[in-house]
Amino acid sequence: MNSFEELRLIAVEIAKNTLFAIPLLRVLRYRLLGSRSATEADSASRGNAAAYVALCEGLLMAGHEPREWLVSRRVLEIGPGAWLDLGLRVLALGAAEYWAIDRFADLAKRAAVEHYQQFLAEMPISQREKCEEVLVLGDSSVSFRGPIRYWPNTPIEACESLPRDYFDLIYSHAVLEHAFNLDQTFAAMSRLLRVGGLAIHIVDVSTHGQLAQMSGDSLAMLRYPDWLWHLMSSNRGYPNRKRPSEYLAMAQKHGLSVLVYKPRGVLDKAFVAKVKPRLNERFRQYSDEDLQPLSFVLICQKG
Ligand SMILES: C[S@@+](CC[C@H](N)C(=O)[O-])C[C@H]1O[C@@H](n2cnc3c(N)ncnc32)[C@H](O)[C@@H]1O
Numbered sequence: 001m002n003s004f005e006e007l008r009l010i011a012v013e014i015a016k017n018t019l020f021a022i023p024l025l026r027v028l029r030y031r032l033l034g035s036r037s038a039t040e041a042d043s044a045s046r047g048n049a050a051a052y053v054a055l056c057e058g059l060l061m062a063g064h065e066p067r068e069w070l071v072s073r074r075v076l077e078i079g080p081g082a083w084l085d086l087g088l089r090v091l092a093l094g095a096a097e098y099w100a101i102d103r104f105a106d107l108a109k110r111a112a113v114e115h116y117q118q119f120l121a122e123m124p125i126s127q128r129e130k131c132e133e134v135l136v137l138g139d140s141s142v143s144f145r146g147p148i149r150y151w152p153n154t155p156i157e158a159c160e161s162l163p164r165d166y167f168d169l170i171y172s173h174a175v176l177e178h179a180f181n182l183d184q185t186f187a188a189m190s191r192l193l194r195v196g197g198l199a200i201h202i203v204d205v206s207t208h209g210q211l212a213q214m215s216g217d218s219l220a221m222l223r224y225p226d227w228l229w230h231l232m233s234s235n236r237g238y239p240n241r242k243r244p245s246e247y248l249a250m251a252q253k254h255g256l257s258v259l260v261y262k263p264r265g266v267l268d269k270a271f272v273a274k275v276k277p278r279l280n281e282r283f284r285q286y287s288d289e290d291l292q293p294l295s296f297v298l299i300c301q302k303g
Pocket residue numbers: 044046047048051078079080081082101102103104106154155156157172173174175178179180237
């Protein structure tokens with residue numbers, strides 16, 4: 001990406017971000033203009049399947065067999081996105097309740113009936129029956145009943161109405177990097193978890209979207225000063241640009257002890273050394289260990 005292309009991309013991102021400040025335009029994007037495209041719906045499905053696998057891996061890392069541990073648990077997922085597959089899976093395995101909270105109302109309505117029909121068809125029969133108890137499939141709409149509770153348009157930073165000291169597990173997959181205030185996010189998790197409860201998060205700290213594709217540099221988002229990044233991203237839930245050490249510090253600050261911190265996908269030190277001179281001055285201060293991870297697993301426990 002040459003300087004001209006980069007400037008053009010920055011201008012486009014600022015324009016999109018400005019338009020996204022108007023709530024009606026978000027609604028238009030997902031509802032009136034035909035909801036999600038098939039490609040988006042497909043990638044959301046893959047994201048959901050990956051989220052479930054990563055949850056099981058996380059529980060194993062914390063020393064728990066998922067099928068045993070999930071029985072009778074109260075689970076809160078932050079940012080499920082288009083589908084509540086993870087909720088159906090944990091309920092099918094015996095969880096008592098599944099709550100989901102998302103900053104945007106992004107359930108893919110149009111493709112939902114087909115999605116859930118296929119989801120059910122692929123489930124083992126014993127688990128399918130449990131899913132059918134909570135999933136209501138109409139001709140063109142899907143709803144949930146019983147132990148599934150969905151709170152759209154609610155950022156984790158502002159979830160005061162959710163019960164305190166209640167959840168056994170708070171889980172997120174590719175979400176916390178979008179949380180606009182990590183201090184409030186970890187404070188909320190600490191408030192919502194019961195003592196001994198687990199928080200398992202898969203955090204993607206690489207550059208997202210077009211900027212990553214065009215630059216071929218997963219640290220490209222760290223090139224810009226905060227004010228410019230704010231103009232490009234503030235209304236769209238883009239990455240908050242926090243590095244792993246900042247998540248670890250927030251967990252500690254809010255009384256969550258870190259059981260596991262494990263980078264997943266790590267950049268070469270030589271690559272980091274090559275791109276570091278292009279980073280904004282603030283990010284050049286970070287250690288290589290903080291810049292190298294593309295994503296990481298964080299597992300905490302409320303003491
Ligand atoms: C990249 S998607 C990930 C979706 C899904 N977890 C997956 O792995 O496919 C990020 C999701 O987090 C939600 N989100 C972003 N910021 C959030 C916040 N502060 N609180 C709650 N949800 C948030 C977005 O609306 C979106 O649904």
